Amino acid sequence: MGLLERREKEKDSRRMLILKSARTLFFAKGFKNVTVDKIARFSELGKGSIYLYFNSKEEIYAQILLHDIDKFHRQARSLLNKKKTATELLFEFAYLYVDFFLNDPELFRILMAFMLHTDQMNLSEEQYKKVIADMRRSIDIINNIFQSGIDSHEFPSGIDIKYKQFALWGMLNGIIALHIFSGSESKRKEKIRSTVKSTLQVYINGLKQG
Amino acid sequence: MGLLERREKEKDSRRMLILKSARTLFFAKGFKNVTVDKIARFSELGKGSIYLYFNSKEEIYAQILLHDIDKFHRQARSLLNKKKTATELLFEFAYLYVDFFLNDPELFRILMAFMLHTDQMNLSEEQYKKVIADMRRSIDIINNIFQSGIDSHEFPSGIDIKYKQFALWGMLNGIIALHIFSGSESKRKEKIRSTVKSTLQVYINGLKQG
DNA sequence: TCGATATGTGACTAGTGGTCAGACGTTTTG
DNA sequence: CAAAACGTCTGACCACTAGTCACATATCGA
Numbered sequence: 316m317g318l319l320e321r322r323e324k325e326k327d328s329r330r331m332l333i334l335k336s337a338r339t340l341f342f343a344k345g346f347k348n349v350t351v352d353k354i355a356r357f358s359e360l361g362k363g364s365i366y367l368y369f370n371s372k373e374e375i376y377a378q379i380l381l382h383d384i385d386k387f388h389r390q391a392r393s394l395l396n397k398k399k400t401a402t403e404l405l406f407e408f409a410y411l412y413v414d415f416f417l418n419d420p421e422l423f424r425i426l427m428a429f430m431l432h433t434d435q436m437n438l439s440e441e442q443y444k445k446v447i448a449d450m451r452r453s454i455d456i457i458n459n460i461f462q463s464g465i466d467s468h469e470f471p472s473g474i475d476i477k478y479k480q481f482a483l484w485g486m487l488n489g490i491i492a493l494h495i496f497s498g499s500e501s502k503r504k505e506k507i508r509s510t511v512k513s514t515l516q517v518y519i520n521g522l523k524q525g
Numbered sequence: 526m527g528l529l530e531r532r533e534k535e536k537d538s539r540r541m542l543i544l545k546s547a548r549t550l551f552f553a554k555g556f557k558n559v560t561v562d563k564i565a566r567f568s569e570l571g572k573g574s575i576y577l578y579f580n581s582k583e584e585i586y587a588q589i590l591l592h593d594i595d596k597f598h599r600q601a602r603s604l605l606n607k608k609k610t611a612t613e614l615l616f617e618f619a620y621l622y623v624d625f626f627l628n629d630p631e632l633f634r635i636l637m638a639f640m641l642h643t644d645q646m647n648l649s650e651e652q653y654k655k656v657i658a659d660m661r662r663s664i665d666i667i668n669n670i671f672q673s674g675i676d677s678h679e680f681p682s683g684i685d686i687k688y689k690q691f692a693l694w695g696m697l698n699g700i701i702a703l704h705i706f707s708g709s710e711s712k713r714k715e716k717i718r719s720t721v722k723s724t725l726q727v728y729i730n731g732l733k734q735g
Numbered sequence: 736t737c738g739a740t741a742t743g744t745g746a747c748t749a750g751t752g753g754t755c756a757g758a759c760g761t762t763t764t765g
Numbered sequence: 766c767a768a769a770a771c772g773t774c775t776g777a778c779c780a781c782t783a784g785t786c787a788c789a790t791a792t793c794g795a
Binding site: 748 | 766767768769770771772773774775776777778779780781782783784785786787788789790791792793794795
C-alpha cells in the first residue's frame with residue numbers, strides 16, 4: 316500500500332510544518348502571546364486545520380518539548396562514546412544540558428510548564444507518559460555515567476545512584492531557572508557555565524569523599 | 526486625620542480579603558482555572574471592584590507570592606538566632622525552604638511563573654523590583670550562614686559565597702520542581718526531605734574540602 | 736464519470752480579562 | 766438642612782481567543 320504510506324508521510328510533514336511554525340512563534344513571543352490563528356496563518360493553513368493535527372494549543376507546546384528532548388537525547392548519548400573519565404563526562408553532560416535548555420529560554424519554560432502544571436495541561440494520559448519516559452531516558456544517561464565512574468573506582472561504590480541522578484538533574488534545572496530569572500540576556504551563557512562548573516565541582520568532590 | 530487613616534485601613538483590609546479569597550481559589554484550582562469573576566463572587570464583591578485594588582489577575586497572583594515570601598523571610602530570619610553550627614543551619618534553612626514552598630505546590634508555581642515569565646507578566650517595573658528585592662533578602666540569609674561558617678572555620682575561607690548562595694538556592698528550587706513533577710502527593714514531603722538531606726550533605730562535604 | 740474518502744476552511748460559539756458610565760452612600764459645604 | 770462633592774461599588778459591555786462544525790474542495794478507486 317504505497318498510497319497510504321505516502322499519505323502518512325504527507326500528514327507527518329504537515330505536522331512538522333505546524334510544529335516548526337509554532338516553535339518560531341512561541342520562541343519569539345511566548346506561549347500566551349501566540350494565538351492558534353497566528354500559528355495557522357504562519358503555516359499558511361486555516362485555523363481549523365491545526366486541530367486536525369493537534370488537539371489543543373497546549374498539545375502543540377508539549378510536542379515541541381518532545382521533539383527537542385529527542386534531539387537532546389541523541390546529543391547526550393553520543394557523549395558516552397567519548398573516552399573520558401566519569402567526572403569529565405558529568406561536566407560535559409551538564410554543559411550540554413544547560414546550553415541546550417537555556418539556548419532559548421522558551422524551551423526551558425515549556426519543560427517547567429510541563430513539570431509543574433501536568434494536571435492542568437489538557438494532554439492525554441498517553442502523551443503525558445511519553446514525555447516522562449523520554450525525559451527519564453535522558454536522565455538515565457547520568458545514571459550510566461555514575462555507574463561507569465563506580466566501575467572505574469573513580470567514585471566510591473556506596474553512593475545511591477538513583478537518588479543522585481535526579482538530584483543532579485534538579486540542580487541543573489534550578490541553576491537554569493536562576494539564570495533566566497536574574498541573568499541579563501547577553502552574558503547569561505558564560506555566567507551559567509561558571510555556576511555549573513563551580514557547583515558541580517563541589518558536588519563531585521563531595522561525592523568522591525563517599 | 527483619623528478619617529483618612531480609617532479609610533486606608535479599610536481599603537487595606539479589603540485588599541487582604543481579596544488576596545485571601547484569591548489564594549484559596551488559586552491553591553484549590555490553579556491559576557488558569559480561576560476567573561476574576563469567581564474571585565469577586567468569593568469575596569462578595571462585584572468584578573469591577575477587584576480592579577480598584579489590583580491592576581490585573583497576574584498582579585493578584587504576584588501579590589500572593591510577595592505576601593508569602595515575607596512570611597518565609599520572618600521564619601528564616603529566626604533560624605539565625607539558634608545556636609547551631611553553620612552546617613546545621615544550612616540544613617534547617619533548606620528544610621524550611623522546601624517545606625514552605627512545597628507545602629502547597631501552587632505557591633512554588635507562582636514563584637516559578639515569576640522567575641521564568643517576568644517579561645510576559647504584566648506587572649509594573651516597581652512590583653517586579655519589589656519581588657526581586659524581597660527574594661534576594663531571603664537568599665541573603667544563606668549568605669549569612671556561609672559567612673558564619675567561614676568565621677568559625679567550619680568552612681574554608683576561600684569559597685566564593687556570592688556564587689554559592691545562588692547555586693544552593695537554585696539547587697533547592699530544582700529539587701522542589703523535581704518532586705512536584707514526579708512525586709505522588711502523599712509521600713512527597715518525606716521523599717523531598719531525604720533528597721535534600723542527601724544532596725546538601727554531599728554539597729557541604731565538597732565545600733568543606735575547599 | 737461518479738461516488739467515496741480524506742483533507743481543508745473560516746464563520747461561529749462560549750468563555751474570559753478588563754473597562755466604564757452610572758448608582759449609591761457618606762462627608763463637606765453653604 | 767439641602768445639595769454638591771467625593772469615594773466606593775457595580776454589572777453590562779467590549780475585545781479577544783480556544784475550540785467546533787457544517788460545508789467546500791481535492792484525490793482516488795470503480
